[in-house]
Amino acid sequence: MRLVDIETVEQGQNLGKTIFSSNGSILLSKGVQLTVFMISTLKRLGVTAIYLEDPDFRDISIEEVISEETKQMVIHQMSESFETMRSGKSFSTKAISQSVDQLLDDVMKNQNMLVQLSDIRTADNGMYLHGINVCMISSLIGLNMGLNMIQLKELAIGALLHDIGKLDAPEVQEGRMHHAWRGFDLLKHKREYSLLIAHVAFQHHEHVDGTGAPRGLNGDEIHLYAKIVAVANRYDNLLFGGPEEERLKPHEACEQLNAMSGIELDHEVLTQFMRIVSIYPNGISVKLSNRQTGVVVGQHRGLPGRPVIRVIDKESESEASANEIDLAQHTTVFIDEVLV
Known part of the structure; x- marks a missing residue:
């Protein structure tokens, strides 16, 4: 999954993370197919960004300290x-x-x-x-x-x-x-x-x-x-x-x-x-100093500023290749900008 601006969300996309109501019940479940009404309601509730399921990042999850x-x-x-x-x-x-x-x-x-x-x-x-x-x-x-x-x-x-x-x-x-x-x-x-x-x-x-x-x-x-x-x-x-x-x-x-x-x-x-916080959490999109853009997919405890980035290169309409850049290993590459 990946984090996206609520303004870019389209009907038919699938929610990547459960959203809770004020009494602890589930407002929207992970995996639900979003409708225009759901998107509009989330905006009205003040939501600015949500996690979506994405085939290029379906294996990416966020480690949760609290279940x-x-x-x-x-x-x-x-x-x-x-x-x-x-x-x-x-x-x-x-x-x-x-x-x-x-x-x-x-x-x-x-x-x-x-x-x-x-x-x-x-x-x-x-x-x-x-x-x-x-x-x-x-x-x-x-x-x-x-x-x-x-x-x-x-x-x-x-x-x-x-x-x-x-x-x-x-x-x-x-x-x-x-x-x-x-x-x-x-x-x-x-x-x-x-x-x-x-x-x-x-x-x-x-x-x-x-x-x-x-x-x-x-x-x-x-x-x-x-x-x-x-x-x-x-x-x-x-x-x-x-x-x-x-x-x-x-x-x-x-x-x-x-x-x-x-x-x-x-x-x-x-x-x-x-020492305990992730500076660049999983699922956010970033722009690197080598001009590539990607999504954070992994963390290093002790090196919060050097996560693992997955870059998707669209080779054609039907093909794409994924390349992961571990910033802990590629010491000359840096995150220039967080896109969302």
Whole structure:
């Protein structure tokens, strides 16, 4: 499969990756033949790019740290919990903890995979996929930094719920209370949770140079969990920001994060993040320095900027030849541009 701009999608093409709804159910299944109505609906939901099946790249898949089954389960549980809160009731800490246990189980099994954020974001599922991505990335960073399982569980719950203060809070919308304060207030009363979980929501917008919010903490005043979540949160926001924000490609987002090292973001946390992320994810189209164009089909852990590229040369209307260029071996060839 390969990633394409939604504006280039035509009816009759087959979807390459399942798209989830806001309650964890399947909105569109992988392999479904797209209709004009489906394409129009995806555009209306804010989708800008999707994965399509492609005969030249049918063997290409994206390694997922979190399985589709786990994502469905976590989205469903987050949806139920947040709707409970919107109705003025208290959410089940036990259900959230069980969701995090399953997510952490996937992370532990797949901790050597590079992070490739490939889920199709819509206006409806965005909040939940954001929470899952921040939780997954934070957990992988925590593993790399030597956190034990108790610490990882605290970090993961805090990461999953870091934006809980944004839930239909008029005082947040009107600017009278930063959502970090509200998130802290909501979570600190959960006796089943460590107070450190509440501090993740409280501190994830603080900057190590003291210019952040809501309290202007700096350096060691910010807990490690919050420093980790700050990096994961910022990366996901750079890739999938709001409709009025420019959405960056992974390599652009990584460049911007590096520019924040020691200013907004913790240098050591950022170093660990760069070891787990795929700068050029599988399925994206790129232009190489030798003027060839192709699709990323493979990764090298430890060399995120040197993936494997498959170039398709159309020799005639009926024939085509494929050539794979491993940039780890071809050291004089570089990626000049990401096309989608």
